[in-house]
Amino acid sequence: MRHILLIHHSASGGTRALVAAFCDGASATDGVSVITRSAQVATAADVRKADALIIATPENFGYMAGSIKEFFDRVFYACMADTTALGGGTESVVAGRPYSVLICAGNDGSGAMLSVDRIITGWRMRKVHPGVIARRVGGEAGSSRGTLREDDLVACREMGQLFAEGLLMGAL
Numbered sequence: 001m002r003h004i005l006l007i008h009h010s011a012s013g014g015t016r017a018l019v020a021a022f023c024d025g026a027s028a029t030d031g032v033s034v035i036t037r038s039a040q041v042a043t044a045a046d047v048r049k050a051d052a053l054i055i056a057t058p059e060n061f062g063y064m065a066g067s068i069k070e071f072f073d074r075v076f077y078a079c080m081a082d083t084t085a086l087g088g089g090t091e092s093v094v095a096g097r098p099y100s101v102l103i104c105a106g107n108d109g110s111g112a113m114l115s116v117d118r119i120i121t122g123w124r125m126r127k128v129h130p131g132v133i134a135r136r137v138g139g140e141a142g143s144s145r146g147t148l149r150e151d152d153l154v155a156c157r158e159m160g161q162l163f164a165e166g167l168l169m170g171a172l
């Protein structure tokens with residue numbers, strides 16, 4: 001069995017809907033499971049065990065949600081191995097593994113995407129899918145109101161399917 005770890009935070013349900021669509025898309029593939037973990041409880045052991053990683057976050061103040069940042073603060077160095085005794089430095093134990101990102105935003109989302117990518121660059125994981133930025137429509141700019149576009153939910157579903165099939169086939 002291959003495992004996709006999906007770390008998430010959602011205050012008003014938008015990101016939760018993206019996560020549900022991703023899981024729906026991945027569910028058709030036998031032999032791959034999606035393990036969803038709230039950012040508040042996710043551990044470095046979860047990350048180290050996973051074959052692929054998805055981060056799902058709202059954009060708050062042009063950045064990832066605070067609980068996602070707190071997750072990275074807590075687990076980042078626990079996913080690095082100290083190889084100085086062997087003449088090396090500090091190396092990522094998850095280097096090369098595939099990852100991508102789901103963002104729910106009011107009117108932008110690019111800052112949240114960039115902030116997650118910058119941190120995961122330090123783990124030297126591979127971004128194998130550009131990810132999805134879903135912007136709510138019909139609400140006031142920057143507010144939690146508004147609905148998600150069906151196109152964005154379809155994109156999340158397709159991303160889930162692609163990750164699951166790609167992992168199973170060893171294509172990611």
Ligand SMILES: Cc1cc2nc3c(=O)[nH]c(=O)nc-3n(C[C@H](O)[C@H](O)[C@H](O)COP(=O)(O)O)c2cc1C
Pocket residue numbers: 009010011012013014015016057058059060061062063104105106107108109136142143144145
């Ligand atoms: C405190 C706060 C800050 C926000 N900052 C931004 C922002 O910088 N850019 C943006 O596009 N949307 C922003 N929004 C809108 C949220 O990203 C949007 O409502 C999103 O759907 C929230 O995701 P959730 O429903 O999963 O909690 C902000 C919302 C809140 C509550």
